[in-house]
Amino acid sequence: MLKVNDNYKKLPGSYLFSTIGKKVGAYAKENPDKEIIRLGIGDVTQPIAGAIIEAMHQAVDEMGQAETFHGYAPDLGYEFLRNAIVEHDYKARGCDISADEIFVSDGAKSDSANIQELFAKDSRIAVCDPVYPVYVDSNVMAGRAGTYDEKTGMWSNLIYMPCVMENDFVPEFPGETPDVIYLCLPNNPTGTTIPKAKLQEWVDYANRNGALIIYDGAYEAYISREDVAHSIYECDGARTCAIELKSFSKNAGFTGVRLGYAVVPKELMFDNISLHHMWARRHGTKYNGAPYIIQRAGEAVYSPAGKAQLKEQVAYYMRNAKVIYEGLKEAGYTVFGGVDAPYIWLKTPGKMTSWEFFDFLLEKANVVGTPGAGFGPSGEGYFRLTAFGSYENTRAALARIQAL
Amino acid sequence: MLKVNDNYKKLPGSYLFSTIGKKVGAYAKENPDKEIIRLGIGDVTQPIAGAIIEAMHQAVDEMGQAETFHGYAPDLGYEFLRNAIVEHDYKARGCDISADEIFVSDGAKSDSANIQELFAKDSRIAVCDPVYPVYVDSNVMAGRAGTYDEKTGMWSNLIYMPCVMENDFVPEFPGETPDVIYLCLPNNPTGTTIPKAKLQEWVDYANRNGALIIYDGAYEAYISREDVAHSIYECDGARTCAIELKSFSKNAGFTGVRLGYAVVPKELMFDNISLHHMWARRHGTKYNGAPYIIQRAGEAVYSPAGKAQLKEQVAYYMRNAKVIYEGLKEAGYTVFGGVDAPYIWLKTPGKMTSWEFFDFLLEKANVVGTPGAGFGPSGEGYFRLTAFGSYENTRAALARIQAL
DSSP states (O other), rough: OOBTTTTHHHHOOOOOOHHHHHHHHHHHHHOOOOOOOEEEOOOOSSOOHHHHHHHHHHHHHHTEEEEETOOOOOOTOHHHHHHHHIIIIIGGGGOOOOGGGEEEOOOOHHHHHGGGBOOTTTEEEEEEESSHHHHHHHHHHHHHHOOTTTTTEETTTEEEEOOOGGGGTTTOOSOOOEEEEEEESSOOTOOOOOOHHHHHHHHHHHHHTTOOOEETTTGGOOOOOSSOOOGGSSSSSSSGTEEEEEEEESSSSSSTTEEEEEETTTTOEEEEEEEHHHHHHHHHOOOOOOOOHHHHHHHHHHHHHHHHHHHHHHHHHHHHHHHHHHHHHTTTTEEEEEESSSEEHHHHHHHTHHHHHHIIIIIIOOEOOEEEEGOOOGTTTTEESSOOSSSSHHHHHHHHHHOO | OBBBBBHHHHOOOHHHHHHHHHHHHHHHOOOOOOOOOSSSSSOOOOOOOOHHHHHHHHHHHHSSTTTOOSSSSOOOOOOOHHHHIIIIGGGGGOOOOGGGGEEEEEEEHHHHHHGGGOTTTOOOOEESOOHHHHHHHHHHHHHOOOOOETTTTEEEEEEEEEEOGTTTTOOOSSOOSSSSEEEEESTTTTTTOOOHHHHHHHHHHHHOOOOOOEOOOOTGGGGGTTTTSOOOOOSGGGTEEEEEEESSSTTSOOGTTTTTEEETTTTTTEEEEEEEHHHHHHHHHHHHOOOHHHHHHHHHHTTTHHHHHHHHHHHHHHHHHHHHHHHHHHHHHHHHEOOSSSSHHHHHHHHTHHHHHHHHEEEHHOOOEEEEGGGGGGTTTTTEEEEOOOOOHHHHHHHHHHHO
């Protein structure tokens, strides 16, 4: 009789955004007249930029002709895309990354969920708290997180690095030495980040302790401050301790297009085995690459026209971030983030829990956000709003919140 | 110090098709004047059908307009696609499958590699021998296969079901009862299949023993015989013992477009937990869906124009299969498959091993095939050719082989 992977049984409830989706769906069904504004899941709303649309049309046409048809893609992704990534995301910033260290994927969610397959089962994992749930849940499913304590909301085998108001949302070196450290900077969900000098300290810490950093740079395009690193490879020594995950979802609106990449430097050796070799093996065995059409779309992100159009798109969302940040401040909220990231993180008012504030906002203002507690115990008492709505909706949402 | 998942260290060599790619690449580099014909990896060569190209152009345009832009897809995939699948692949064949039992994915390779995450670590896995390497390698990476014996080419914890000339390539119930049985029918690599009555015996066997069947139906479109099931759900009782994996790669030429789906019936309960629930959780946590544009392409596969065009495409490849089958027969080879599948499986001549024959064919005829031994120990002495080349290349390849 088949026995299942019973780590799944340990997972409480459903995936955070599935839960929110169901709650909002139920509310919408009961209140068909209410116009709900969604600033919750972090899905973008602006259409794909013209240069990218054009590239996709061309790629579609190529697929329709025998001479230009493309079947299975190369294991790591097409060279045209990997070369563009290296040129614009790394060489232009003085980072030493080569095209065969880039692994093109269908997005940073998949990569950040799959990367833990490379670790031994008893690896000690450190996560920021609050944190993007995928890092935790994927380790739970693999049996690496231990057991869940309903009371504290914590997993027995995870190392938590609280990021709260009191420490300016900057993770501190944990008391216990971890094997793997997940860092998402600029941060989801808090919208805050750390200066490059601080990131360098993390790189040094990892190298000193033989730890691996999984560096999620999905929000890199939103960095506005000069002293913030756009890639962890701007730090000395990162090639021997860090894997970087990148996404096209937020800089180019690819949430429904699906494209991302992982950088696995060849120096990354642990346990006498190359993580680059392991990840290549995983890619070759379990995955068949992103669609040709989508990889061409990714290439167009780096074309002069694409870059100009996307600069405007990012600016559009950052104007929303400002509207939210300032609107909440005016309404008397305590607010963080929104300067180097498309997320605004606020203290829930009074003694409301973050799920209470979720219900309150949904019912009273018909605005959907994300409860901080959904991202971990230290997220309790906080709430996330995203800048990815339309400008009109964002202004309308803030007007409603201010009127509460 | 991070320790890695050392199951990776147990894997011998590289992924089969990566190895072949490297060997052919090296040969091509040394012999730039030779015109190599590739009947190896099973990649298609015909362009995407017109109806699908049209649907993709339309979807690309939708993504370029705010009113019709699509961000994150629903967890299971878009309803328009899941409804089309149910209607044409199941209802039309009298199979009772509902749209919320369909999980759209980026292809059957990913699904067949990921599905093992649902099983307990000590589950006993039965595979046909020879077999599509992904089933084995993904279980090796998860630590479920035991250790590899260089001499026999077998994994200590896997249950092998030899499919050879002597048993007409029909798997027999194994001596030891497995928890999971992988069946690919029509079969890759042998190109053979079994009648529906025989498949019913497997369904009964699984239900009797509390085993799960992972049914890979990637080559279903190539079935020509009346008495062969197009879905395992044509068999009584399959809803309580089988997950079916399907691909758009071979029926619609989507190897570079990337689309597939898994069917996980809600009755599938093991260990008091619903596999449907588990797979939904996995999908929600680790994956963000196939691109909107690609899901629209999948929908067009089922349109009247799409169906007509793809019928021709399948016929085109099956004409190649006939060319290969008959050409090899005429040249004196012992040949199998090619009637309900796009693969032809042949006995290597004389006492050649299958890798020897690979080199022989590459060097003497500049034709690339796949050595049977790459699919498992019982594949030794056999060789696979695919019908996915162009008609002209296929004829040219056979002329070269006949001239050897």
